[in-house]
Amino acid sequence: MGYKALYTRLMQLWKPGTALELVDLGHGCYLAKFNSLADLERVVTRGPWLVQDHYLTVRQWFPTFRPDNDHIVKTMAWVRLPGLPLQYYNDDLLTTFASGIGKPPWKDTLIVRLLGKTMGYKALYTRLMQLWKPGAALELVDLGHGCYLAKFSSLADLERVVTRGPWLVQDHYLTVRQWFPTFRPDNDHIVKTMAWVRLPGLPLQYYNDDLLTTFATGIGKPVKINSNTSLASHALYALMCVEIDLSQPLVxxxxxxxxxxxxxxxxxxxxxxxxxxxxxKTVQCQFDALAEPFIPVEIVEPENYMEVSSVVVPTPVVPRVSAPMPAILFGGMVGGDTSTLHPASPAAF
Structure with a gap:
């Protein structure tokens, strides 16, 4: 297809809000340079694109790309299931069908965003490579508004990233979510995130996975329990990873x-x-003040837990109303009574 005809068709299809530059590289390859990251995000996430009934492959440019040695082995395509009964028309079942045909385009892609901090593309990419240590190629696309698309060449790498968090970059949490077709970076409101929480000064008789999971349930959704006891400032603390709802007051x-x-x-x-x-911040608050006396939430500097041993909490977790004390702990005898665990009210402090 000629340059002018292709450029005209792309402008009609993509409808960029700002200027779009198209460079002919030869061998049927073109370089599309966007002045707006929002335009690029729409092109990347809203395909596949058809030009005169032929698919247009869209990939992030990389330094070693050579148009005279470009072999396309994968593409997105629209497929139909004619006559499919209506009971199968839901996203989960259709995704299962799609998995039997090929790989859904979002299966190997995550949305990543640094919570409460902005960071340049190159610095973030370098840090993610150090943290995640992928065994295969990792592509990072800047979608704007602090959001990035992380595309993995290996599903094993993706699984490690999803299951071994939470991840910290310069002491800020990196939120990691599966990409979904309706995602919009300009309207992205993060409601939940995984976070490390501590219970300082917790007596040793509470250091077992069941009791710590019960404590974690009072804070948020338990994800995993650190199986080691950490020592900081001569005070023991229990360490747990929980999923917390950022739209609600912290416990x-x-x-x-x-x-x-x-x-x-x-x-x-x-x-x-x-x-x-x-x-x-308090001066920006649009919520009503808490009805009960406010107890300040304690924030501490994070440590590196990438290598510590953790016990993954099974899902779903059923909160226990009454959890028995262990009979033997660290070689010492303790009582066999029970203790009910729950979030504390401010009046109890």
Whole structure:
């Protein structure tokens, strides 16, 4: 197809909001340079594109690309399932059907975003390569608004990234989610994230996976429990990874029937003193003040837990109302009574 005809058709298809430059590289290859990351994001995520009933392959440019040695082995394509009964018309079932035909275009792609911090593309890419250590190629696309598309060549690499978090970049959490077709970076509101939380000064008799999971349930959704006891400032603390809802006030305390324990959050830097939520300062708060007396949430500097041993909490986790104390712990005898665990009320502190 001629340059002018292709350029005209692409302008009609993509409808860029700003200028689009198209460079003919020869051998049927073109370089499309966008002045707007939003335009690029639409082109990358809203395909596949058809020009005169032929598919237009779209890939991120890479330094070793050579148009005279370009062999296209994969492309996205529209497929039909004629006569499919109506009961199969839901996203999960259709995705299962698509998996039997080929790989859904979003299966090897994650949306990543740094929580509460902006970072340049090159610096972020370098840090992710150091953190994730992928065994195969990793492509990172800047979608604007602090969002990036991470495209993996190996599903094993993707699985490690999803299951071994939470990830910290310069003491800020990196949110990692599966890409979905309706994702829009200019309207992305992160509601939940995984975070490391500590229970400082927790007595040793509580250090077993069941009891720690019960504590974690009072804070958020348990993800995994660190199986090691950490020592910091001569004080023991229990370490847990939980999924927390950032749209709700953070839990400052948990308690048993007899004791109250502070909850410390790692890496959450902006906490409102009016409503107890993450993500805005007190002067910017648009929520009503908490009905009960406010207990400040404690934020601590994160540590590196990439190599520590962790116990993954099965899903779903059913919160336990009453959890028995272990009979033997660290070679010492403790009582066999039970203790009910729950989030603490401010009045208990």
């Amino acid at each position: 400052p305390l948990v308690s048993t029937d007899e004791e109250v324990f502070k909850v410390q959050y790692e890496g959450l830097h902006v906490i409102c003193l009016n409503c107890g939520r993450y993500g805005h």
